[in-house]
Amino acid sequence: MGGTSEKTINLKLKIWKQNGPDDKGHFIEHEAKSVSTDMSFLEMMDVVNEDLVKAGKSPVEFDHDCREGICGACSMVINGNPHGPDTATTTCQLHMRRFQDGQTVVIEPFRARAFPVVRDLVVDRSAFDRIIQAGGFISVNTGNAQDANALPVPKVDADEAFASAACIGCGACVAVCKNASANLFVSAKITHLGLVPQGQAERDERARNMVQQMDQEGFGACTNTGACSAACPKEISLENIAQMNKDFLKASLKDRS
Amino acid sequence: MSNGTLNSNCPAGDIQSRWDNHKFSMKLVNPANKRKHSVIVVGTGLAGASASASMAELGYKVKAFTILDSPRRSHSIAAQGGINAAKNYPNDGDSIYRLFYDTVKGGDFRARESNVYRLAQISNNIIDQCVAQGVPFARDYGGLLANRSFGGAQVSRTFYARGQTGQQLLIGAYSALSRQVGLGKVDLHTRKEMLDLVVVNGKARGIITRDVTTGKIERHLADAVCLATGGYGNVYFLSTNAMNCNVTASWRAHKKGAYFANPCFTQIHPTCIPRSGDYQSKLTLMSESLRNDGRVWVPKEKGDHRRPNDIPEEERDYYLERIYPSFGNLVPRDVASRQAKFRVDEGRGVGPTGEAVYLDFLSAIKRDGEKAISEKYGNLFQMYEKITDENPYKVPMRIYPAVHYTMGGLWVDYNLQSNLPGLHVLGEANFSDHGANRLGASALMQGLADGYFVIPYTIGNYIASNTIEDVTVDHEAFKEAESTVRHRLDKIVAMNGSTTVDEIHRELGNIMWNHVGMSRTASGLKEAIEKIQTLREKFWVDGKIVGEANYKNAEVEKAGRVADFLELGELMAMDALTREESCGGHFREEHQTPENEAKRDDENFTHVAAWESTADNGGNKIEWQRHKEELDFEYVQPTQRSYK
Ligand SMILES: Cc1cc2nc3c(=O)[nH]c(=O)nc-3n(C[C@H](O)[C@H](O)[C@H](O)COP(=O)(O)OP(=O)(O)OC[C@H]3O[C@@H](n4cnc5c(N)ncnc54)[C@H](O)[C@@H]3O)c2cc1C
Ligand code: FES
Numbered sequence: 001m002g003g004t005s006e007k008t009i010n011l012k013l014k015i016w017k018q019n020g021p022d023d024k025g026h027f028i029e030h031e032a033k034s035v036s037t038d039m040s041f042l043e044m045m046d047v048v049n050e051d052l053v054k055a056g057k058s059p060v061e062f063d064h065d066c067r068e069g070i071c072g073a074c075s076m077v078i079n080g081n082p083h084g085p086d087t088a089t090t091t092c093q094l095h096m097r098r099f100q101d102g103q104t105v106v107i108e109p110f111r112a113r114a115f116p117v118v119r120d121l122v123v124d125r126s127a128f129d130r131i132i133q134a135g136g137f138i139s140v141n142t143g144n145a146q147d148a149n150a151l152p153v154p155k156v157d158a159d160e161a162f163a164s165a166a167c168i169g170c171g172a173c174v175a176v177c178k179n180a181s182a183n184l185f186v187s188a189k190i191t192h193l194g195l196v197p198q199g200q201a202e203r204d205e206r207a208r209n210m211v212q213q214m215d216q217e218g219f220g221a222c223t224n225t226g227a228c229s230a231a232c233p234k235e236i237s238l239e240n241i242a243q244m245n246k247d248f249l250k251a252s253l254k255d256r257s
Numbered sequence: 258m259s260n261g262t263l264n265s266n267c268p269a270g271d272i273q274s275r276w277d278n279h280k281f282s283m284k285l286v287n288p289a290n291k292r293k294h295s296v297i298v299v300g301t302g303l304a305g306a307s308a309s310a311s312m313a314e315l316g317y318k319v320k321a322f323t324i325l326d327s328p329r330r331s332h333s334i335a336a337q338g339g340i341n342a343a344k345n346y347p348n349d350g351d352s353i354y355r356l357f358y359d360t361v362k363g364g365d366f367r368a369r370e371s372n373v374y375r376l377a378q379i380s381n382n383i384i385d386q387c388v389a390q391g392v393p394f395a396r397d398y399g400g401l402l403a404n405r406s407f408g409g410a411q412v413s414r415t416f417y418a419r420g421q422t423g424q425q426l427l428i429g430a431y432s433a434l435s436r437q438v439g440l441g442k443v444d445l446h447t448r449k450e451m452l453d454l455v456v457v458n459g460k461a462r463g464i465i466t467r468d469v470t471t472g473k474i475e476r477h478l479a480d481a482v483c484l485a486t487g488g489y490g491n492v493y494f495l496s497t498n499a500m501n502c503n504v505t506a507s508w509r510a511h512k513k514g515a516y517f518a519n520p521c522f523t524q525i526h527p528t529c530i531p532r533s534g535d536y537q538s539k540l541t542l543m544s545e546s547l548r549n550d551g552r553v554w555v556p557k558e559k560g561d562h563r564r565p566n567d568i569p570e571e572e573r574d575y576y577l578e579r580i581y582p583s584f585g586n587l588v589p590r591d592v593a594s595r596q597a598k599f600r601v602d603e604g605r606g607v608g609p610t611g612e613a614v615y616l617d618f619l620s621a622i623k624r625d626g627e628k629a630i631s632e633k634y635g636n637l638f639q640m641y642e643k644i645t646d647e648n649p650y651k652v653p654m655r656i657y658p659a660v661h662y663t664m665g666g667l668w669v670d671y672n673l674q675s676n677l678p679g680l681h682v683l684g685e686a687n688f689s690d691h692g693a694n695r696l697g698a699s700a701l702m703q704g705l706a707d708g709y710f711v712i713p714y715t716i717g718n719y720i721a722s723n724t725i726e727d728v729t730v731d732h733e734a735f736k737e738a739e740s741t742v743r744h745r746l747d748k749i750v751a752m753n754g755s756t757t758v759d760e761i762h763r764e765l766g767n768i769m770w771n772h773v774g775m776s777r778t779a780s781g782l783k784e785a786i787e788k789i790q791t792l793r794e795k796f797w798v799d800g801k802i803v804g805e806a807n808y809k810n811a812e813v814e815k816a817g818r819v820a821d822f823l824e825l826g827e828l829m830a831m832d833a834l835t836r837e838e839s840c841g842g843h844f845r846e847e848h849q850t851p852e853n854e855a856k857r858d859d860e861n862f863t864h865v866a867a868w869e870s871t872a873d874n875g876g877n878k879i880e881w882q883r884h885k886e887e888l889d890f891e892y893v894q895p896t897q898r899s900y901k
Contacts, residue, residue, distance in 0.1 A: 019808070020808065038533045038534060039534070039536055047536055050757055053802075053812060054755075058803055058804050059803065059804075061811060065499040065500050066334060066335045067538065068335055070334050071325075071331075073325065093640075093644075119470070119808060122470075125327065126326065126447065128327070129328075129438075132435045133439035136435060137432035138432070140433075141311075142310065142314055142386060142713065143382075143386075145388065145389035148385045148387075149346060149401050152396075152401055153396055153400050154400050155397065158400070162418060165425060166421065166424070193391050198390070199391050
């Protein structure tokens with residue numbers, strides 16, 4: 001039980017430190033003592049950093065903001081798993097009761113060619129933004145909209161569109177993939193916008209432009225192993241990738257004709 | 258402003274046609290000329306992203322800034338419950354007038370009628386726009402949009418996308434913004450923090466930023482500046498706000514002359530997961546919708562440490578149902594929060610810290626079945642269990658109020674322009690439309706109203722009716738602002754004491770929570786002011802920073818923000834001290850009815866307090882002058898709110 005059954009554990013941390021994209025980087029070791037099992041993983045990291053600062057050492061940089069599993073800022077590979085051992089859970093929602101007393105915990109950044117390290121555990125995921133800029137939208141200027149209920153959308157489509165739109169853009173799919181493919185991320189957006197009537201006009205162009213940008217950013221090809229969906233904190237389904245492949249194929253055929 | 262009274266520049270005439278008439282009377286910028294004009298937008302949450310996209314669509318050259326690595330991460334993403342609009346799709350009696358009326362009343366008669374009416378009018382366009390962008394709102398089986406009642410509203414006017422409405426709306430605004438970035442119309446700067454406002458001959462003309470990854474300081478020039486930098490709830494250290502939320506952009510503008518309005522108006526949300534230990538970094542909101550089915554109670558006896566399920570029915574006090582028989586568990590946020598605090602102060606709080614009350618779903622589960630409850634609240638129950646390791650289907654939730662939203666902010670007129678010409682403020686960052694208390698699902702509405710439908714008009718009027726001087730970033734004002742920023746960063750990096758930035762921030766949070774929180778007294782507020790001044794001194798003398806400012810160093814970023822919070826906190830206490838009444842979220846113990854309800858003083862306080870920063874000797878002494886904007890209520894007559 002929370003609070004009332006609070007326990008503490010000791011952990012051996014091996015944390016990645018890297019001064020910048022060109023630095024080689026190395027692990028530092030840190031003993032985390034008396035870690036409350038009610039803490040979140042990032043709160044544990046806060047305490048580590050506070051200890052480091054007090055000791056005059058440089059704290060570990062990591063990205064985070066909402067700490068509620070929705071902004072997609074937090075990342076980290078924990079003991080080999082992006083966002084740690086729990087399914088459907090971001091690092092910020094992971095709690096220390098998932099760890100054993102005396103356990104060694106290895107903490108690394110999301111690694112991918114398209115995600116260069118900024119510092120320590122912080123990586124540059126702006127490639128995702130550029131893919132969205134290439135086509136992840138519906139072109140409707142402010143003021144151009146008709147009444148919201150003018151176009152009914154079948155509930156199943158709306159629900160499926162929501163399921164794809166629930167992607168938080170964290171990049172765990174890329175980090176877990178052997179080829180560092182961005183297929184799950186890109187396909188979730190293509191599927192979301194392809195399921196609503198407003199998204200039809202640009203459907204082909206969207207698929208072409210987003211896929212082209214994805215390739216330019218240096219993401220690899222899909223391995224078809226499904227590791228991405230398994231690592232996804234929002235459980236974005238592999239069906240999105242199948243849908244993207246269909247849309248892309250259709251768009252390319254049309255393009256040639 | 259010689260008489261100390263501010264002019265809201267609200268148009269005259271009957272309230273229904275004010276905005277239309279105003280739009281007609283505003284000057285326009287010729288389409289071919291728009292691309293010669295530039296606007297800086299700081300912040301890419303709902304307000305900033307929608308503003309940047311809409312102005313770029315019109316043809317303005319826009320430069321947008323965010324501290325985060327992507328606009329999509331902005332704090333707006335975390336909003337759960339929904340967004341209001343007066344569509345009246347359910348045919349249950351809603352109207353623009355009713356949304357207007359509810360918002361003015363809910364704000365305890367401390368908001369501007371003209372603004373609120375415009376907000377209610379625009380609310381419908383927002384829903385249309387979002388749907389056109391592909392926002393997957395909840396729908397019913399006929400494929401039409403679903404609505405729910407939220408926050409005690411008596412009509413169903415809230416549109417939602419499961420418990421992730423903010424996420425879906427922000428993704429919509431972010432995609433509109435991204436489209437403009439792709440088209441080369443918006444120059445997007447991520448991971449850049451605005452550290453000062455540049456004022457050239459009385460007009461806001463630019464900003465100084467720091468690239469948080471490299472430490473590089475840059476000057477940015479434009480014809481006008483918009484701040485959409487969010488709220489300042491993190492002054493309390495613990496709040497439901499995201500970790501990077503801060504007041505720095507607003508505060509730097511305030512130090513450059515912009516008035517700060519009603520800083521003491523903060524919203525404390527009644528249903529959050531209580532804190533569990535000293536390491537706690539933030540608090541998690543449990544959506545207000547839970548109060549539709551959950552019953553709030555504490556034990557009748559003080560210090561009853563039995564497990565909740567062992568406490569028999571007759572020994573429980575369902576205090577909201579007891580005190581407010583007609584609204585029961587659905588009383589507004591400020592009332593529910595205050596009552597929880599009263600119970601805890603009486604020694605009847607529950608849980609390991611004694612700072613919590615129960616929110617119990619057992620009778621709802623008995624009535625509707627576990628399945629029905631899980632369909633409504635499944636994701637919230639799961640989140641609760643993840644954090645607390647307790648199963649709310651079996652054991653009542655423990656909840657406690659937490660700081661959630663700030664109604665105060667930079668003062669703006671009807672055009673969203675601050676008293677500093679050229680400086681516009683949107684979204685939670687302005688003091689806006691919510692008066693002394695914001696209704697649920699109205700912040701998303703306001704942020705998007707400001708960004709999509711107000712600023713695109715009023716910015717044109719500003720540009721068309723002012724001469725924009727031809728200057729460059731080499732102007733003296735830029736040099737001066739940059740050197741102030743550099744000087745401050747040097748001072749921060751040189752801090753080599755023994756107290757970490759977080760320790761100071763936590764201490765500030767305690768002072769604010771205890772004295773400028775849910776319930777305030779003159780003596781407590783005076784004590785807070787003294788304690789904050791002492792703490793501010795300690796920060797600069799004994800604060801500790803490791804490393805430099807020329808690479809990604811979160812300690813340096815946090816230090817700058819905490820330094821500003823240490824000044825804002827004092828102003829909040831001062832504002833609370835001078836507002837000798839209780840209204841909405843501002844509760845002064847000296848001013849209450851015999852039933853412990855907030856007692857307004859309409860005769861003396863029907864005004865906005867707008868604070869001008871008058872002196873700062875660079876050290877500990879800061880001075881302010883209080884100005885007033887009188888509020889008129891022509892349509893909704895001020896009454897004592899009653900939820901009995
Ligand atoms: C947990 C939670 C749930 C909520 N639920 C609801 C709800 O259901 N309905 C509702 O209506 N409201 C809700 N709210 C309130 C609502 O979400 C916010 O008020 C609103 O989203 C604020 O939007 P904004 O655009 O003004 O600011 P934000 O979304 O906070 O964006 C601020 C932006 O400014 C940037 N920024 C800040 N300072 C600087 C700087 N110095 N330099 C550069 N960039 C800067 C940030 O990086 C960010 O991009 C909720 C709030 C919380 C905390
Ligand atoms: S910090 Fe936002 S998802 Fe983890």
